Amino acid sequence: MxxxxxxxxxxxxxxxxxxxxxxxxxxxxxxxxxxxxxxxxxxxxxxxxxxxxxxxxxxxxxxxxxxxxxxxxxxxxxxxxxxxxxxxxxxxxxxxxxxxxxxxxxxxxxxxxxxxxxxxxxxxxxxxxxxxxxxxxxxxxxxxxxxxxxxxxxxxxxxxxxxKRRKRLLYNGFPDALDLLVVCTEAGFGLKPAIQRVADEISVGHPELAQEFALVNAEMRAGVDRSEALHNLSDRTGLEEIAGLVTLLSQSLRFGTSIADSLRIYSEEFRDKRMQKAEEEAGKISTKLIFPLVFCMFPAFFVVAIGPAVVGLLDHFQVY
Incomplete structure (x- = not known):
């Protein structure tokens, strides 16, 4: 070499x-x-x-x-x-x-x-x-x-x-879709009608996530098992939040528990998680502001605050 x-x-x-x-x-x-x-x-x-x-x-x-x-x-x-x-x-x-x-x-x-x-x-x-x-x-x-x-x-x-762009778009639309899914299941909708209704409602604001939900519903209508269709949704999106939702729904379908109750609990946990993430990002702001303050604002502040005094001293001692 x-x-x-x-x-x-x-x-x-x-x-x-x-x-x-x-x-x-x-x-x-x-x-x-x-x-x-x-x-x-x-x-x-x-x-x-x-x-x-x-x-x-x-x-x-x-x-x-x-x-x-x-x-x-x-x-x-x-x-x-x-x-x-x-x-x-x-x-x-x-x-x-x-x-x-x-x-x-x-x-x-x-x-x-x-x-x-x-x-x-x-x-x-x-x-x-x-x-x-x-x-x-x-x-x-x-x-x-x-x-x-x-x-x-x-x-x-x-x-x-x-x-990254597509995951960000899916993540931005996930809270609205989750809330709508909770409302639909509590109103008496089954899983397939609820997913289809959510896909129709969010098709304007979040078309990427609506397309994924519509594809899940199409797979279910084509005869694919519901758990497999939901796992396919998790594989296509790659989002941790959607993977958690899919795991929750799969367990509810497997053990026969109420989907509405499970979705309500997951929605509350997701809101808490979003709040914790927002607080974490807010706590990082003070650290991130150090570099703009040191390199951008402090020099201008010192020029305005100390500049006239320095000019006066130089004029007094006739340096120039």
Whole structure:
């Protein structure tokens, strides 16, 4: 490892060696991309594949028309861009589901975009830096490496932001949905009608949570067990509060206790939890205000309060 680091430093400090390294890397990248493109095109447009589609007949044609050309293309590209490890695919699929992407091609599309960014951003950087003559080959190589790093990190970063945004929207709508669910169950509604009524009522203010509740009700109508449908809701949202509600409802359905009483108790506990969280955030305000006070308000205050006295002293002693 030390030998490789020393070799890399010597290459970066040697202008001619850096140029040869840059040309070699670019040649290898172009060669690999050419091979990958030829391999993909030969598999996608293979005559054997075309004959099989002809033999299968109208069923595959109808499916292609329904799903669209993009979905078919993603299905053909999937074996080449998806990771081989099942655990990695499951983890990314779960993150995509928490972000709201539950389509069949969501995982393939994510990795296809990631692959496109990894190979496309360096090409864009090279084309952009071609017109900048002041840069050396070493600096260009560093810019290309930075572009590759951005292509690797950016999709995961954007996905994390989308997950946080969707969880925040679901969390903001959960108290209203919980109160409505308590009112509906105490009014005599069953679990399925209560969930459907809550989904209809909050569809305007909180469409994301309403969609999740409507999906739970649709699964129940389709014959899915109520406990399984509720656990699917917990898996799709990834919120701790909804997971607690699902556990409570599952236990109530299992042991035959009153759903209305259980929901009322959980609603009171949730309000207490929200109040404790608000008090915790309020207690952190004094600590968070230290840095704005020290770096923004105190300098201005000292300039206004002590500035005239300092100017008077300097004038009195004729420093300037």
């Amino acid at each position: 030390d030998y490789l680091i020393g070799l890399l430093n010597s290459i970066l400090h040697n202008q001619q060696a850096a140029e040869w390294a840059f040309v070699s890397l670019m040649g290898a990248a172009v060669f690999c991309m050419g091979l990958a493109g030829i391999f993909l095109v030969s598999n996608i447009f293979s005559p054997v594949r075309s004959r099989l589609q002809t033999v299968v007949g109208s069923e595959s044609t109808d499916d292609a028309k329904k799903t669209g050309a993009l979905v078919v293309l993603m299905g053909k590209v999937a074996p080449y861009v998806l990771p081989k490890k099942e655990g990695e695919r499951g983890r990314i699929s779960e993150r995509l589901m928490h972000a709201g992407f539950r389509g069949d091609t969501a995982l393939t599309t994510f990795y296809a975009l990631k692959t496109l960014l990894i190979f496309g951003l360096p090409m864009v950087v090279l084309l952009a830096l071609k017109w900048v003559s002041a840069l050396t080959s070493a600096e260009t190589l560093q810019a290309v490496a930075a572009a590759v790093l951005v292509g690797v990190v950016a999709p995961n970063y954007v996905l994390g932001k989308l997950i």
